[in-house]
Amino acid sequence: MITVHANFHSHFKELASTGEASFQIETPTVEALAESICEAYGPKMEAMLIDPDTHELNERGTMFVDAKGMRISMGDQLSDGDTITFLVGIAGG
Amino acid sequence: MESRLLRVDLTTGKMRSEVIPHSVFERWIGGSGINNWIMWEHFLTHDINCDPRGPDNIFVFGVGPLAGTGAGSGIKGRITFKSPCYNMFGDSAGGGKFPYMLRFTAFEYIAITGKSPKPVYLHICNDEVSLVDASHLWGRDTLETHTMLREELGTYPSHAHTLSISQAGENQVGIASVVSDALRIHARCGGGAVMGSKNLKAIAVQGNGGLKIQMPEEMLAWSDDFRQKIDENEAVYGFKRRGTLGAVEMYQHIGSHFWRNNQGNMFRGGEITSDNWVKKYHKYSEVCSSDCFIACDAKYKIDGTESEAAKKYIGETFRRPEYLTTGSAAGALDVRDWSEVAHWGKITNDYGIDNQDLSCAISFLMELKQRDLISDSDVAELFDREQSLRWGNMDDIEFCVESIVFQKNLFGKIFGDGPYLGAIRYSELKGQNFMKYATYGKGGASFTEEMRPFPTWMNNMAVASRGADHLKGIGLIEKFQRKDLSKIYFDGRTEAADLSVPTLKGASTALIENQVALLNSYGVCLFHWMLDPAGYTPQDYYGKAYAAATGIDRTPDELMLDGARICNLEKAFNSRIGMRREHDTVCERWMWEPTDEGMYPGSVAAEMFNPVLDEYYEWRGWDKDSGLQTRKSLEDVGLGDVADVLENEGSLA
Numbered sequence: 001m002i003t004v005h006a007n008f009h010s011h012f013k014e015l016a017s018t019g020e021a022s023f024q025i026e027t028p029t030v031e032a033l034a035e036s037i038c039e040a041y042g043p044k045m046e047a048m049l050i051d052p053d054t055h056e057l058n059e060r061g062t063m064f065v066d067a068k069g070m071r072i073s074m075g076d077q078l079s080d081g082d083t084i085t086f087l088v089g090i091a092g093g
Numbered sequence: 094m095e096s097r098l099l100r101v102d103l104t105t106g107k108m109r110s111e112v113i114p115h116s117v118f119e120r121w122i123g124g125s126g127i128n129n130w131i132m133w134e135h136f137l138t139h140d141i142n143c144d145p146r147g148p149d150n151i152f153v154f155g156v157g158p159l160a161g162t163g164a165g166s167g168i169k170g171r172i173t174f175k176s177p178c179y180n181m182f183g184d185s186a187g188g189g190k191f192p193y194m195l196r197f198t199a200f201e202y203i204a205i206t207g208k209s210p211k212p213v214y215l216h217i218c219n220d221e222v223s224l225v226d227a228s229h230l231w232g233r234d235t236l237e238t239h240t241m242l243r244e245e246l247g248t249y250p251s252h253a254h255t256l257s258i259s260q261a262g263e264n265q266v267g268i269a270s271v272v273s274d275a276l277r278i279h280a281r282c283g284g285g286a287v288m289g290s291k292n293l294k295a296i297a298v299q300g301n302g303g304l305k306i307q308m309p310e311e312m313l314a315w316s317d318d319f320r321q322k323i324d325e326n327e328a329v330y331g332f333k334r335r336g337t338l339g340a341v342e343m344y345q346h347i348g349s350h351f352w353r354n355n356q357g358n359m360f361r362g363g364e365i366t367s368d369n370w371v372k373k374y375h376k377y378s379e380v381c382s383s384d385c386f387i388a389c390d391a392k393y394k395i396d397g398t399e400s401e402a403a404k405k406y407i408g409e410t411f412r413r414p415e416y417l418t419t420g421s422a423a424g425a426l427d428v429r430d431w432s433e434v435a436h437w438g439k440i441t442n443d444y445g446i447d448n449q450d451l452s453c454a455i456s457f458l459m460e461l462k463q464r465d466l467i468s469d470s471d472v473a474e475l476f477d478r479e480q481s482l483r484w485g486n487m488d489d490i491e492f493c494v495e496s497i498v499f500q501k502n503l504f505g506k507i508f509g510d511g512p513y514l515g516a517i518r519y520s521e522l523k524g525q526n527f528m529k530y531a532t533y534g535k536g537g538a539s540f541t542e543e544m545r546p547f548p549t550w551m552n553n554m555a556v557a558s559r560g561a562d563h564l565k566g567i568g569l570i571e572k573f574q575r576k577d578l579s580k581i582y583f584d585g586r587t588e589a590a591d592l593s594v595p596t597l598k599g600a601s602t603a604l605i606e607n608q609v610a611l612l613n614s615y616g617v618c619l620f621h622w623m624l625d626p627a628g629y630t631p632q633d634y635y636g637k638a639y640a641a642a643t644g645i646d647r648t649p650d651e652l653m654l655d656g657a658r659i660c661n662l663e664k665a666f667n668s669r670i671g672m673r674r675e676h677d678t679v680c681e682r683w684m685w686e687p688t689d690e691g692m693y694p695g696s697v698a699a700e701m702f703n704p705v706l707d708e709y710y711e712w713r714g715w716d717k718d719s720g721l722q723t724r725k726s727l728e729d730v731g732l733g734d735v736a737d738v739l740e741n742e743g744s745l746a
Contacts (some may be wrong), residue, residue: 009342010368045326056577060625061328063573069347069692071574071590074383085346088331089573090339090565090623091542092416 002028002080004014004038015045028058030076033084049086063089094158094307094643098131099200099222101215103291104148104207108222113202118643120731122614122652124157125184126659128173131155133662134367136175137738141669145177145283146265146290148208154256154296155202156192157616158642159635160384161304163316165323167385168192170273176282177290178267178450178510179536179560182666183282186564188618191274193384194254197300198433209292213313214242214257218299219250232444234259239275242297250301257296259445261498263291267510268497268538272442278518280447281537282559283510307644311736315638319629320386326624329387334371336389337620339414341368341617344420344542348691349572351424351541353463353484354456355532355682359545362429365419370431370558374399375413387621395432402487403432411439420541421452426459427484440491444498450511450538453531455493457512458504458519459484460530471523475504511538529686534561534679545683546693547572548598548701549589552709555677555702556602558663564619565660566606569626571598581627592693595701599708607656608632614659615639631656643700658730659711664715664722665735668744677706716746 170192199220261269262285269285282594508515516531537560549568579589611631714726
């Protein structure tokens with residue numbers, strides 16, 4: 001069992017009604033974290049987080065990064081104490 | 094598919110209507126593609142090295158064939174001209190209802206040359222056109238001009254929609270812009286100065302004609318599918334609420350803002366560093382451009398309770414700031430109060446002036462002052478008064494804006510063409526080299542975003558046909574690290590999404606430039622494209638809508654070739670005026686000065702700049718040494734006639 005911290009921004013923050021949360025997951029993967037988040041916050045969060053066609057993380061209009069600013073994918077491994085940040089992917093304007 | 098072009102010679106007052114035949118759409122798609130061709134043909138018979146503020150320059154407005162059809166993602170009109178501030182190819186997109194209404198008159202394209210002996214506005218009412226005395230509008234800002242024109246032109250056959258300039262355009266300030274319906278700005282490149290140099294205060298259109306769609310049932314089916322796709326993506330609801338302001342928190346997290354003339358890349362201050370204020374202060378929403386299913390726009394109205402500074406602006410109402418309005422104020426100038434950021438957006442719109450050029454010019458000078466490179470007396474020399482040039486001082490900033498708009502003083506005269514020429518002129522004036530503090534690419538003002546960790550974006554700044562630009566080749570693959578897109582576009586390879594290597598970054602620029610050229614030629618907004626650039630490909634998905642509207646049914650490969658043709662014509666324009674590889678470069682700060690904050694510290698452009706640029710030329714088929722096009726590269730995209738012109742002038746590799 002590991003603990004992973006999630007930082008939610010913008011639309012993610014609205015869907016979660018909080019900017020931060022911690023999750024205890026048995027399998028140290030992004031997939032397990034995503035499942036926990038969807039379970040905690042319901043179908044709208046799931047629609048934002050998971051691509052229904054590929055069951056991968058939804059990459060359309062989103063940006064999920066680890067502490068080094070690298071985008072994470074469903075199969076990535078996580079370690080105890082990791083922080084993942086959930087952002088909307090918009091540029092310019 | 095055919096359309097009509099209105100040609101206006103302001104010197105003689107003569108106007109004539111021309112048919113744009115189907116063959117031109119076959120070659121140039123529409124919108125920006127056709128605008129480019131109209132300008133290219135003009136400069137085959139006029140001196141391309143003319144003074145952009147002289148009567149030989151041309152000002153083209155055009156609207157693409159998907160605009161107003163229900164294609165569902167917002168309309169963009171486009172202005173095209175030789176840029177007076179950067180002295181190269183110039184163009185700019187803008188939304189609102191002006192382009193929509195133009196399609197309901199007899200015309201979709203307008204080409205204006207010459208110079209009127211007195212201030213006029215062009216009035217188009219269905220198929221009737223006239224030049225009308227504008228002396229009562231001269232000296233007015235864009236809001237006043239729009240309001241007065243709406244009142245005097247009445248409501249039949251429709252309300253008037255306008256394109257106008259402010260005092261900045263009248264004064265031929267190089268970075269003056271053109272504003273649609275007093276709300277939506279065609280910034281970049283100085284179209285307002287071109288209108289002003291022609292004594293053209295405004296264009297007003299009224300119409301109640303219809304649109305001809307070649308295959309209406311197919312178009313309706315496409316629009317339904319598009320709306321369904323949009324609605325199914327939960328991310329859209331975040332987009333609807335925030336528009337481009339959604340970038341604030343992402344940029345704050347990764348370090349992609351442009352703080353104090355890009356000395357840093359994070360906003361400072363409390364509330365402004367997040368997007369909480371979107372919900373708090375943006376009072377109501379409205380549809381952004383006509384036909385848009387996303388509708389990311391909203392308005393604010395300041396009631397004075399928001400902050401101490403807000404008391405100065407009680408009652409002020411306008412569109413909420415876009416990201417780059419926020420980036421230029423909260424970032425470049427370090428303004429930390431939300432109401433002052435909003436006010437910055439309002440005044441730069443009403444004065445019709447580019448807030449990217451402005452903020453880069455003002456912050457350049459603020460940095461010189463911060464570093465004690467200039468004294469109080471140097472500042473007084475520029476402004477004819479004491480001026481603190483303190484970061485974030487909105488009263489001082491507003492005086493800087495007015496100095497440029499009204500050409501009040503030496504500062505206004507030196508920096509009226511933006512930060513690049515301003516920094517050169519000021520360095521010459523003071524006998525010191527200040528260029529290391531100027532932020533620009535290819536002579537154009539920086540977009541107020543951090544570029545250094547992102548090699549594709551940096552390459553875009555160096556090669557964009559209108560100078561420093563992310564909108565010509567917007568680097569979504571790289572900035573969002575989209576390996577999925579990299580695989581789709583580059584045969585399963587993922588390097589385009591990897592920030593740590595130069596590979597496929599130049600290729601990404603070339604590929605995305607072609608796609609963006611298509612979207613701009615269709616006449617739709619780019620914004621929705623960030624949601625799903627793979628699903629909404631301009632060459633495939635949007636190609637079907639284009640076929641329904643025009644009857645021109647192309648394969649995706651053929652459309653990509655069309656996009657490449659449009660980009661190559663813009664390149665050829667700049668080659669004719671002498672631009673070569675050495676012009677495809679960026680400023681010293683980006684090239685050599687490492688970032689010291691954000692998630693990608695230590696980034697400098699120099700690490701990858703040349704390999705990326707080389708790869709870009711390779712993908713374009715251009716000569717890497719000179720940067721010039723080859724005959725083969727032009728013939729491959731059906732531009733043998735353009736190659737002939739370049740060869741005759743010694744501008745072909």
